[in-house]
Amino acid sequence: MVNIAKETSYALANAYSLECWGGATFDVAMRFLYEDPWERLRTLRKLVPNIPFQALVRGANGVGYTSYPDNAIYDFSKKAVENGLDIFRVFDSLNYIENMRLGIDAAKKAGGVVEAAVCYSGDVASPNEKKYTLQYYLDFVDQLVQEGIHVLGIKDMAGLLKPESAKILIGSIRKKYPDLPIHVHSHDTAGISTASMLAAAAAGADVVDVAIDSMSGLTSQPPMGAITSALEQTGLGTGIRYADIQALNLYWSQVRMLYSCFEANVRASDSSVFDHEMPGGQYTNLMFQASQLGLGTQWTEIKRKYIEANDLCGNIIKVTPSSKVVGDFAQWMTSNNFSKEDVLARADELDFPSSVVEFFQGYLGQPVGGFPEPLRTKIIRNKPRIDGRPGTSLAPLDFKKIKAELRAKYGKHVTDADVTSYVMYPKVFEEFQSFVEKFGDLSVIPTRYFLGRPDIGEEMHISIEQGKTLIIRLMAVGPVVEGRAQRDVWFEVNGEVRAVSVEDKNSAVETVQRERATSDPGSVGAPMSGVVVEVRVKEGQEIKKGDPICVMSAMKMESAVTAPVSGHIKRVVVHEGDSINQGDLVVDIGH
Structure with missing residues (x-):
């Protein structure tokens, strides 16, 4: 640009x-x-x-x-x-x-x-x-x-x-x-x-x-x-x-x-948009997310479920963030093989994606014509219900306090504008700051080398400020250091040889064979493939039907896994940060 x-x-x-x-x-x-x-x-x-x-x-x-x-x-x-x-x-x-x-x-x-x-x-x-x-x-x-x-x-x-x-x-x-x-x-x-x-x-x-x-x-x-x-x-x-x-x-x-x-594999016009009404900004994203969730071959089915999910929400206006609600809903229905009728019949016992629950609570505001009932009540259960503008019930933020906390964590370079970035995207901002702290300003790197490594012997010209250019040539890549998932990489920087220890993420990948959930009501399986972001129970803990067990995330879609039955936690087999597939055992509940 x-x-x-x-x-x-x-x-x-x-x-x-x-x-x-x-x-x-x-x-x-x-x-x-x-x-x-x-x-x-x-x-x-x-x-x-x-x-x-x-x-x-x-x-x-x-x-x-x-x-x-x-x-x-x-x-x-x-x-x-x-x-x-x-x-x-x-x-x-x-x-x-x-x-x-x-x-x-x-x-x-x-x-x-x-x-x-x-x-x-x-x-x-x-x-x-x-x-x-x-x-x-x-x-x-x-x-x-x-x-x-x-x-x-x-x-x-x-x-x-x-x-x-x-x-x-x-x-x-x-x-x-x-x-x-x-x-x-x-x-x-x-x-x-x-x-x-x-x-x-x-x-x-x-x-x-x-x-x-x-x-x-x-x-x-x-x-x-x-x-x-x-x-x-x-x-x-x-x-x-x-x-x-x-x-x-x-x-x-x-x-x-x-x-x-x-690029998403969209090579032709799709007039079925007149039926599913998927926003242009979401269409390619959802296609990519579907492939990441293992649903790539079911794209036609996802479009069909998108229509059903929109009907279940009451035929709403669909644009970010309301379109995300319908998209999450559609992917969840597809991955669990739920029909619209299934959702209506079992709404009071299913674990819906967090975005869907929050929409029905009223966190995005009030849709044209109101929320469909009794579906709304069945989905939100005992959670708070917001029937006006959501922001009116939220306490004002203390920007000075937030700035002081961010400066204590990341340093004096944190500006008032950074505070606003944090307010809008707290987790993303923190990850961004940690990344920049580790690698510096990557905006100066040409796109080709930001996206992929250079070939051996290839020169990169990186202008770090006016009149100051680094000429960097990749010379050699060493073997993986045993037990550390790192490699030594040799560069020539403006004629001088330097060695850098680089993390090799590929060598750290492990294949884990996980236990699958059984048909026993207390054997709780993952409702979708994704990453465990939070575990909310411990072994031996008493739990009631509907209590949250853990929170999972997949491609920006978060979903709480809740207990299908009351009892005590016999085993917790996942930890925060674990990648698990749909149907993998999460916890065992004893009656």
Whole structure:
């Protein structure tokens, strides 16, 4: 991004904004790239001073997956503007107006441009649509306009907006609010969004989202080159030169090749999205997660279960974090071979994923039309029930105290912005800090060498600051040091030979044959494959039916394993950090 930023600032000077921050940026930057999202914002801001920067903000969920105390959202918004953000595209994963109000007010008080987004689901042009009708959207827009927003966003996160629906929806809003700027965002999963964006423009939209051609299509946005070229013939030209788009495209097509090993195997459009309504941002993630959970061959079944899981939740708006609830639910149903009828019949005795339980408790807010009963009561049982905005019941955070604790743990370099990162993603931030403490700033390493080791004799040129470049050549890799899972590796750094002891994770892998659970009611097996993150019982402990035994995690999906019967713990056969497969024995309960 840094390499092409200056050229982008000239080529796309006419753009409404660059959507380059917020949303999953925090999670991905720290968890996978070991980069500071705030530093990314500041760096790009200096290089692109002329195009507004836009962030995707999940209303009361900020840039995280849950609700936070109100002062956390105000603090985040203030710091975002101070570090270079201009436009807040505020949405709520359930279109819950109370969560939206908080995000809107926080962005406004921070001095940002408030773009409030309506999340689009269903089909306004279909006579069969009973829930997410045109009138529903017009009423929701009325509520947002009353909040004093600057721009209206239509967020079609799954790519469900067909051209005729776009014409009806945008045309109706434009007729009612002639002067309200309208911004339309879609995904191209079904292959229809280019036509839909052109229809939206013709119906009165001011902005449509696009992606550079080589990064566009399928679960991404429609292609910039196609849409700008088509608009030039309609009197709605963007003023962005076709030749400039092609020049940027050449760069990004080369960059994309570096990441090709991570590409999901999505090679064609999927119009079944009109049935399952899976957001573009989730589609490839869920496909990857399914393969990691051993469900890769059941992708069609997962899509079918996604439809059933959405029905069980009450046909909700699906976008992060509510889409994660439906995705976790669908994977759990698939891996346990549960039908919708099974879930309804046995809801009061099953161990649901944590995200599903928290959704039904009300931790994300209130869905359109309310929660389905009696399913809600059966799933949450004796857990707290939240029937208003979740953040109102959360105590304000003491930022000074958090900063002091983080500085005591990681050092004086911890800033106020770091405190906000920690608030949104405590565990991810701590892992990121520990990693940087061990390896230093890895953002300076070229992508090729960040992702994989160099060949013997290959030279790496790493610029650590202006005018200071390290020329590093890999010379030799030694054998595994017995008992330590480490190797000595020899490098030549600017002509001098150095040996470094490197951890070899592959040599430390052990294959463990685990005991399987039996059909005995007290023999408790793992409901899914994953890692044990917490064990909550000890041998000899008395336990009641429904008490939590342990918490498991698989690809961001956490699930509590509870006791199917009352009794005492005879054996605990797992420990925190253990990787176990579905059906492996967790504990033995004696009657």
